[in-house]
Amino acid sequence: MAAIAFYLDPTSGVPTYRQLINQVRHAVRYGMLRAGDRLPTAREVVAELAINPNTVLKAYRELEHEGFVNSRPGAGTFVATDAPPALERSVGGPLRRSVDRWVENAIAAGLDRDSVVALFTLALQAAFDKELADVRR
Numbered sequence: 001m002a003a004i005a006f007y008l009d010p011t012s013g014v015p016t017y018r019q020l021i022n023q024v025r026h027a028v029r030y031g032m033l034r035a036g037d038r039l040p041t042a043r044e045v046v047a048e049l050a051i052n053p054n055t056v057l058k059a060y061r062e063l064e065h066e067g068f069v070n071s072r073p074g075a076g077t078f079v080a081t082d083a084p085p086a087l088e089r090s091v092g093g094p095l096r097r098s099v100d101r102w103v104e105n106a107i108a109a110g111l112d113r114d115s116v117v118a119l120f121t122l123a124l125q126a127a128f129d130k131e132l133a134d135v136r137r
Contacts, residue, residue, distance in 0.1 A: 003037075003040070004023065004024065004027050004032070004033060004039065004040065005048075006019075006020055006023055006040070006045060006048065006049060007023075008049055008051070016051055016055050017055045017056075017058045017059040017062070018059075020045070020055070020056065020059035021059045021062055021063055024039065024059075024063055024068060024069070025063075025066075025068060028068055028079055028083050028084065029084060033079050034079060035079050035080065035081040035082075035083060036078055036079060036081065037078065037079045038076050038077070038078050039060070039069060039076065039077040039078065039079070041076060041077075042056040042057055042060070060077050063077075064077075067080055067082060067083060067084070068080060068083050068084070069083070103116060106119065
C-alpha cells in the first residue's frame, strides 16, 4: 500500500482543500498512488497538518466526484479502480521522453538551467494564452 504525505504551502494563494486535491491527482497520475491504495483518514490529515476536518472531507468528496477515489463507510477512502491512468502508462510516457529530448537539445545548444526554465515557461505561457484566446472567441 502506497502512502501520501500531504504538505501545504500557505503562501501559494491556493485554498487548502484544493492543494490536497491537486496532490492526490498528481500522485495518481504519476503512479505514486495506485488503485486500491488507502488515503489517510481525515483525522490523520488533521493531526498532521492542523487543519479543519471539513477541509479534508471537502477535498475527498470532490476527488470522489471526479472519480479519483471511492469512500467506503467504516473502511476509509481508497484510490478508485477506474481512476484516471498513471501518465507513464498513458500519454505521459511518450510526452516525458519528448520533454527529456527537448531539454537535452537545449543543454546541447548551450543553455544553462535558468535559460531552459525561462524558455519553457515562455513557450508554456504562449500556448495557454493562445488556448485562452481561442476559448474567448
